[in-house]
Amino acid sequence: MSTPRLEAQSVRKQFPGVLALDGVSMQLAAGEVLAIVGENGAGKSTLMKILGGLYSPDAGEIRLEGQPVRFGNVNDAMNAGISLIHQELNLAENLSVAANIFLGRERLAGRLWLRERPMTSEARKLLKRVGLPDALVHTTVGHLAPGQKQLVEIARALSLNARVIIMDEPTSSLTQTETDRLYQVIDDLRASGVSIIYISHRLAEVKRCADRVTVLRDGRNAGELAKSEISHDAIVRLMVGRDLKSFYPRSGRVARDGPPTLELKNVTFAGGPTQPISFSMCAGEIVGMAGLVGAGRTELAEAMFGIRAITGGEVFIDSKAVKIQHSSDAVEAGLSMAPEDRRLNGLVLEKSVQFNLSLPNLDRLSTNGIVSRRKELASSNDLCERLRVKTPSVHQVVGLLSGGNQQKVVLGKWLARTPRVLILDEPTRGVDVGARSEIYGLMDKLAAEGVAVWMISSDLEEVLGMSDRVLVLHEGKLAGELNRDELSEEAVMRLATGAL
Amino acid sequence: MLRIAGVLILLVTLYVTLRLADENAFGSRNLIDVANRQGFYGVLTLGVAVLIVTGAIDLSIGSVAGLAAITFGLLMGEGVRPIPAAGIVLLGGMLVGLAHGLLVTRLKLQAFLVTLCGLFIYRGIARYISKRPVGLSDIQQENPSMTDSIDWLRWVLIGKDENSALLFPAQLFVMIMLAVAIGFILHKSVIGRYWYAIGYNESAARYSGIATDRYRVLAFVISSTLASLGGILMLLDVRTADPNTAGTNWELFAITGAVLGGCSLKGGEGTAIGILLGAAVLPLLQNAMSFVEINGKEIPDSVIPVVIGLTLLLGTIVDEFFRRRAAVRK
Numbered sequence: 108m109s110t111p112r113l114e115a116q117s118v119r120k121q122f123p124g125v126l127a128l129d130g131v132s133m134q135l136a137a138g139e140v141l142a143i144v145g146e147n148g149a150g151k152s153t154l155m156k157i158l159g160g161l162y163s164p165d166a167g168e169i170r171l172e173g174q175p176v177r178f179g180n181v182n183d184a185m186n187a188g189i190s191l192i193h194q195e196l197n198l199a200e201n202l203s204v205a206a207n208i209f210l211g212r213e214r215l216a217g218r219l220w221l222r223e224r225p226m227t228s229e230a231r232k233l234l235k236r237v238g239l240p241d242a243l244v245h246t247t248v249g250h251l252a253p254g255q256k257q258l259v260e261i262a263r264a265l266s267l268n269a270r271v272i273i274m275d276e277p278t279s280s281l282t283q284t285e286t287d288r289l290y291q292v293i294d295d296l297r298a299s300g301v302s303i304i305y306i307s308h309r310l311a312e313v314k315r316c317a318d319r320v321t322v323l324r325d326g327r328n329a330g331e332l333a334k335s336e337i338s339h340d341a342i343v344r345l346m347v348g349r350d351l352k353s354f355y356p357r358s359g360r361v362a363r364d365g366p367p368t369l370e371l372k373n374v375t376f377a378g379g380p381t382q383p384i385s386f387s388m389c390a391g392e393i394v395g396m397a398g399l400v401g402a403g404r405t406e407l408a409e410a411m412f413g414i415r416a417i418t419g420g421e422v423f424i425d426s427k428a429v430k431i432q433h434s435s436d437a438v439e440a441g442l443s444m445a446p447e448d449r450r451l452n453g454l455v456l457e458k459s460v461q462f463n464l465s466l467p468n469l470d471r472l473s474t475n476g477i478v479s480r481r482k483e484l485a486s487s488n489d490l491c492e493r494l495r496v497k498t499p500s501v502h503q504v505v506g507l508l509s510g511g512n513q514q515k516v517v518l519g520k521w522l523a524r525t526p527r528v529l530i531l532d533e534p535t536r537g538v539d540v541g542a543r544s545e546i547y548g549l550m551d552k553l554a555a556e557g558v559a560v561w562m563i564s565s566d567l568e569e570v571l572g573m574s575d576r577v578l579v580l581h582e583g584k585l586a587g588e589l590n591r592d593e594l595s596e597e598a599v600m601r602l603a604t605g606a607l
Numbered sequence: 608m609l610r611i612a613g614v615l616i617l618l619v620t621l622y623v624t625l626r627l628a629d630e631n632a633f634g635s636r637n638l639i640d641v642a643n644r645q646g647f648y649g650v651l652t653l654g655v656a657v658l659i660v661t662g663a664i665d666l667s668i669g670s671v672a673g674l675a676a677i678t679f680g681l682l683m684g685e686g687v688r689p690i691p692a693a694g695i696v697l698l699g700g701m702l703v704g705l706a707h708g709l710l711v712t713r714l715k716l717q718a719f720l721v722t723l724c725g726l727f728i729y730r731g732i733a734r735y736i737s738k739r740p741v742g743l744s745d746i747q748q749e750n751p752s753m754t755d756s757i758d759w760l761r762w763v764l765i766g767k768d769e770n771s772a773l774l775f776p777a778q779l780f781v782m783i784m785l786a787v788a789i790g791f792i793l794h795k796s797v798i799g800r801y802w803y804a805i806g807y808n809e810s811a812a813r814y815s816g817i818a819t820d821r822y823r824v825l826a827f828v829i830s831s832t833l834a835s836l837g838g839i840l841m842l843l844d845v846r847t848a849d850p851n852t853a854g855t856n857w858e859l860f861a862i863t864g865a866v867l868g869g870c871s872l873k874g875g876e877g878t879a880i881g882i883l884l885g886a887a888v889l890p891l892l893q894n895a896m897s898f899v900e901i902n903g904k905e906i907p908d909s910v911i912p913v914v915i916g917l918t919l920l921l922g923t924i925v926d927e928f929f930r931r932r933a934a935v936r937k
Contacts, residue, residue, distance in 0.1 A: 452814045457807050469797045
C-alpha cells in the first residue's frame with residue numbers, strides 16, 4: 108500500500124474519568140471512502156475531533172501524506188486540507204450560500220471591503236461540483252432544505268481544497284432523494300481523489316457508499332471490513348461484540364380486536380394540508396408512518412399531542428371523543444410523545460435524569476402540589492433499571508449521556524403512565540445499534556402490553572422491520588396504507604413519492 | 608452551592624468593611640436600617656427572580672411600584688381605609704402581572720418588550736392621576752381617623768413608630784416570610800419544578816404535557832404583585848411618594864439582586880436562599896460606601912452606581928470563570 112493520505116497511529120485520548128480512545132489506528136487512502144462505525148461512546152466522535160483539530164491526542168500520531176502533523180485548532184486542520192462536517196451543520200442560516208461558503212475567509216479588497224464578484228463566481232463553481240443549481244448562490248441558507256445545506260457544507264469544505272472530508276452522520280436529516288444525491292456527490296468526490304471519512308449509524312448507507320469499514324468498540328479498533336465483506340450482520344457483530352439475533356423483535360404481539368384505541372376522523376390542523384386526514388390504530392400494534400421529510404408526519408403528530416392547533420375533525424380515544432387543545436389535554440387523554448428533536452423538545456438537557464423522568468409524572472409523585480423526593484427517586488431508579496439507562500446515577504445531567512441513553516430517558520418519561528397511545532417520532536435517530544435494539548425491544552413489549560405505538564420514521568429499514576402496518580404520507584395526505592404482507596421498500600417509496 | 612458561597616463571601620466582606628470603616632456603622636441602629644432596606648429590596652428581587660427562573664424578565668417593576676405607591680396614597684386620601692387600600696393595590700398589581708403574562712403567552716410577545724412598554728405606561732399613569740407627590744402626613748391630617756391604623760401598619764410592615772424611629776427591621780421579616788414561601792414553591796412544589804423546566808427548555812416542558820402558559824403567567828403575576836407590595840412599603844416607609852420619581856430604576860436593582868443571587872438571565876437557575884442573599888448586597892454596599900473614607904475623603908454619592916455596576920460585572924466574571932472550570936471538569 109502506498110503512503111496513506113491520512114493515518115492515525117495508536118491514538119489515545121483520556122478525558123477526566125473516561126478513556127475515550129485507547130490506542131486507535133486507522134488509515135485512509137487517497138480517493139477512498141472509509142466508514143467508521145461503532146456504538147455511541149465507542150470513540151468515533153473523539154477520533155473525528157482529533158483528526159479535525161478540535162482535540163489533540165494524549166499519545167499516538169496523526170500523519171498526513173506520511174508527515175506527522177499536530178493540529179492546534181480547527182483552522183490548522185482545515186489549512187492542511189481536512190474538513191470536518193458536523194452532524195448539526197454549522198451554517199449561518201441568515202446569510203447567503205456564497206457568504207457561508209466564504210465565511211471567515213472572505214475575498215477582500217484592502218482589509219475591509221468584500222469582493223462579491225469573485226466569491227460569487229467561485230461559489231457557483233463549487234455548487235455545480237456538489238450538484239446544486241448555481242442559481243442558489245444568493246439564496247439565504249435558512250431557506251434551503253436540509254439536504255441542500257449538507258451539500259453547501261461540502262462545497263465549503265471543497266473551497267478549502269479539502270483533501271479529506273469527514274462527515275458525521277450526514278444523512279440523519281435527509282430524505283431518500285437527498286441521500287441519493289449525497290451518494291452521488293460522494294462518488295464524484297471519490298473519483299476526483301478526495302478522501303472521505305463517513306460516520307453513520309445507518310448500516311445500509313455504509314454498505315452503499317463505503318470502500319472499507321473500520322469498526323470501533325470501547326475506544327479500540329474492533330475490526331475492519333473490506334468492501335466485499337460489508338454486511339449488516341458482520342458490522343453489528345463487530346460493533347457490539349456479539350450476535351444480535353432478531354434485531355427487530357416480534358414477541359407475538361397482535362393488534363387487539365374491538366374499537367380502535369386512536370381514531371382520527373377528518374382531522375385538519377394548523378400548518379397542515381387543507382384535505383382532512385382519517386386513520387385509526389388499535390391497541391397492541393405498531394403502526395409505522397413513513398413519508399419524505401416535509402410530508403407532514405411530525406406536524407400531524409404535534410397536532411395530536413396538542414402542540415399545534417387542531418382546526419377541524421374529531422379525535423377519538425377508545426371511542427370517546429377527546430378535545431385536545433394543549434399537550435396537557437393530550438397526556439390526560441392517554442397520549443404520549445417522544446419528539447423528533449429530543450435535545451430541543453424531549454429533554455431539559457441541563458437537568459438530571461431524575462428531573463426529566465419526573466417531569467410529566469409529577470402529578471403522581473406529589474401530594475397537594477408538594478413533590479415527594481422519596482417517590483421521585485424510587486420511580487426514576489426503577490425506570491432507569493427497566494430501560495437499562497447507562498448513567499452513573501439518576502442525578503447525572505442528562506445532556507452528558509449518549510444519544511441512545513438520552514432517548515431511553517425520553518421514553519422513560521412516559522413509561523410510568525402506561526399510555527394508551529405512544530407517538531415515537533424518529534425514535535432511533537442518532538442512537539447506536541445496541542441501544543437501538545433495546546428500544547425496539549421496548550416498543551415490542553409495550554405493544555404486546557396493549558399500547559398503540561405510532562412510529563414515525565425516515566429509516567425505511569426500521570419502518571419495514573418494526574411495523575405491523577404502515578401509513579404513508581405524501582404532501583400531508585395519506586397516500587396509502589400497507590399491511591405487513593404488502594410491505595416492501597419499493598411499495599413504501601412509491602407511495603411516499605406520490606407515484607401511482 | 609458555589610454561587611451561594613460566592614455571594615456569602617461578598618456579604619461578609621462588605622460587613623467587615625463596614626466594621627472597619629466606622630465603629631458606629633456597626634451599631635445596631637445602622638444595621639437595623641440596612642436590614643430594613645435589604646428586606647425591601649428583597650421583596651422586589653424575589654418577584655423578579657421567580658420570573659427570571661422561568662426565563663422571562665420584568666422591566667416594569669419600578670413603574671409598577673411607583674404607581675402602586677401613588678394609588679395607595681390616593682385611595683387613602685379618598686377615605687379608603689389603609690388595609691382595604693393596600694388590598695386593592697395588590698389586586699391591581701396582580702392584574703398588571705396577569706396582563707403581562709397573557710400578552711407574553713397568548714400573543715407570543717417578548718417579556719422584555721411587554722414590560723418595557725409597561726415601564727413607560729405605568730409611569731405615565733402615575734403622573735397623570737397625581738400631579739403632585741402624595742404624603743402620609745396630608746392623608747393623616749385630612750382623615751384623622753386613619754392615623755392609628757396607618758401608624759399600626761407602619762409599625763408592622765416597616766418597624767417604625769409614630770415618630771418614625773426605626774425599632775426593628777420589619778421589612779426584613781416580611782421578606783424572609785415571602786422568601787420562605789417562594790422558596791417552598793420553588794424547591795418543593797410541582798409549580799417550582801415546572802418553572803425551572805420552563806426556564807431551561809420551555810419546549811421540553813410543553814412536550815411533557817405541562818400547561819406551561821399557566822405557570823408562566825403565574826410568575827408574571829407574582830412579580831407585579833410583589834412590585835406593588837414594594838410600592839406600598841415605600842410609601843409607608845418614607846411617608847411620601849413623587850409620581851415622577853417613586854420607584855425609578857428599582858427594576859434594575861431587583862434584577863441585579865437576582866443575578867448576584869445566582870439567577871441566570873437565560874432562565875432555569877437560581878435558589879431562594881441565593882436570591883435572598885443577592886438582594887442583601889446592594890443596600891449593604893450603598894450603606895458601606897457612605898461610611899468608607901478614602902484618604903480622609905468621603906466617597907461621593909455619584910460614584911455609587913459605578914460601584915454597583917462594577918460589583919455586578921465582577922460577580923458575573925467570577926461566576927463565568929467557575930462555570931467554565933466546571934464545564935472543563937465535565
